[in-house]
Amino acid sequence: MAILSATRxxxxxxxxxRTTIRGIAARAGVDAALVHHYFxxxxxxxxxxxxPPIDVAAAVGGPIDGPGAxxxxxxxxxxxxxxxxxxxxxxxxxLRVALVNPDVAEVLQNIQRGIVTAVLGAAVRSDSAPLRCAxxxxxxxxxxxxRYVARVPEIxxxxxxxxxxxxxxxxxxxxxxxxxxxxxxxxxxxxx
Amino acid sequence: MAILSATRxxxxxxxxxRTTIRGIAARAGVDAALVHHYFxxxxxxxxxxxxPPIDVAAAVGGPIDGPGAxxxxxxxxxxxxxxxxxxxxxxxxxLRVALVNPDVAEVLQNIQRGIVTAVLGAAVRSDSAPLRCAxxxxxxxxxxxxRYVARVPEIxxxxxxxxxxxxxxxxxxxxxxxxxxxxxxxxxxxxx
Numbered sequence: 001m002a003i004l005s006a007t008r009x010x011x012x013x014x015x016x017x018r019t020t021i022r023g024i025a026a027r028a029g030v031d032a033a034l035v036h037h038y039f040x041x042x043x044x045x046x047x048x049x050x051x052p053p054i055d056v057a058a059a060v061g062g063p064i065d066g067p068g069a070x071x072x073x074x075x076x077x078x079x080x081x082x083x084x085x086x087x088x089x090x091x092x093x094x095l096r097v098a099l100v101n102p103d104v105a106e107v108l109q110n111i112q113r114g115i116v117t118a119v120l121g122a123a124v125r126s127d128s129a130p131l132r133c134a135x136x137x138x139x140x141x142x143x144x145x146x147r148y149v150a151r152v153p154e155i156x157x158x159x160x161x162x163x164x165x166x167x168x169x170x171x172x173x174x175x176x177x178x179x180x181x182x183x184x185x186x187x188x189x190x191x192x
Numbered sequence: 193m194a195i196l197s198a199t200r201x202x203x204x205x206x207x208x209x210r211t212t213i214r215g216i217a218a219r220a221g222v223d224a225a226l227v228h229h230y231f232x233x234x235x236x237x238x239x240x241x242x243x244p245p246i247d248v249a250a251a252v253g254g255p256i257d258g259p260g261a262x263x264x265x266x267x268x269x270x271x272x273x274x275x276x277x278x279x280x281x282x283x284x285x286x287l288r289v290a291l292v293n294p295d296v297a298e299v300l301q302n303i304q305r306g307i308v309t310a311v312l313g314a315a316v317r318s319d320s321a322p323l324r325c326a327x328x329x330x331x332x333x334x335x336x337x338x339r340y341v342a343r344v345p346e347i348x349x350x351x352x353x354x355x356x357x358x359x360x361x362x363x364x365x366x367x368x369x370x371x372x373x374x375x376x377x378x379x380x381x382x383x384x
Contacts, residue, residue: 095291131358143330
């Protein structure tokens with residue numbers, strides 16, 4: 001949809017404040033009244049444009065559980081990102097938007113949290129579940145930056161199975177390991 | 193240094209191709225000849241501007257080794273980022289530059305790799321060492337994005353010790369764990 005891509009482009013290039021319905025309409029080659037008709041206010045339009053182009057939770061195959069959930073999640077996410085240019089481009093666009101628009105960060109957080117929760121909600125330990133999902137989000141964000149933006153050779157050369165093997169224990173640790181936060185365990189940064 | 197900040201600003205806003213010595217001089221409020229005199233060509237100037245403002249490996253306290261190296265690295269990095277606005281702003285600037293300038297990604301990779309190697313070189317297992325450092329870079333990049341850009345509440349609320357406790361096992365796994373890549377172990381994505 002040209003209007004939604006134009007909105008993301010505008011957010012990444014000129015930021016939220018300087019993004020206007022008129023500017024978006026010009027980028028998309030349509031009339032501003034049409035944009036208003038289909039998407040309402042600028043706020044509503046931006047909300048739509050930040051949503052992934054497909055149902056990502058469904059596209060990775062729905063909920064994941066069991067002892068291999070960490071590796072499965074990495075493998076399915078990488079397989080989706082590698083295989084679906086629309087999803088990958090949306091993801092990179094969202095990273096760019098977040099970096100120039102702190103105001104939009106919360107919307108993006110909620111989208112990421114929604115995907116992680118929908119897919120891994122059954123696998124995550126109930127204590128500190130929001131922190132656990134945020135930690136998983138941090139590793140997924142970093143993986144996307146290294147594979148698709150910085151294109152670090154070792155991360156690009158690995159396939160989905162290899163990344164699942166290397167990074168699965170990380171996701172498993174965040175899902176079910178002892179984080180030393182939000183429970184009674186003493187926090188000791190030098191503990192092994 | 194105004195000229196170096198102006199260079200980073202220009203790279204993040206208009207990209208490498210449209211960054212010029214003249215434009216940088218105008219942003220910094222100095223004469224273009226002065227920029228040439230101090231920094232040489234555009235390529236040389238960009239190279240300077242991408243370097244961190246201080247010796248990051250020294251600022252985190254030099255080489256780290258031993259069983260607590262993973263947690264130590266997280267704790268020291270977060271302490272530095274939290275406490276040194278110049279380092280944090282440079283880091284965020286670099287993420288922005290990488291997202292709009294794929295051509296610059298390799299320079300940024302080398303900077304990140306240099307820091308990780310200088311600090312953790314003694315702690316990293318020799319098999320697949322470049323992959324191990326890249327995996328650590330992916331977690332650090334994601335952590336910086338979540339804490340300073342997206343400002344995810346659970347990641348912002350945690351202090352350096354808590355993040356070290358929660359994420360230390362991840363760095364330890366990448367440093368010395370079995371990655372299932374680059375050795376004779378079978379790769380099985382569903383392995384626990």
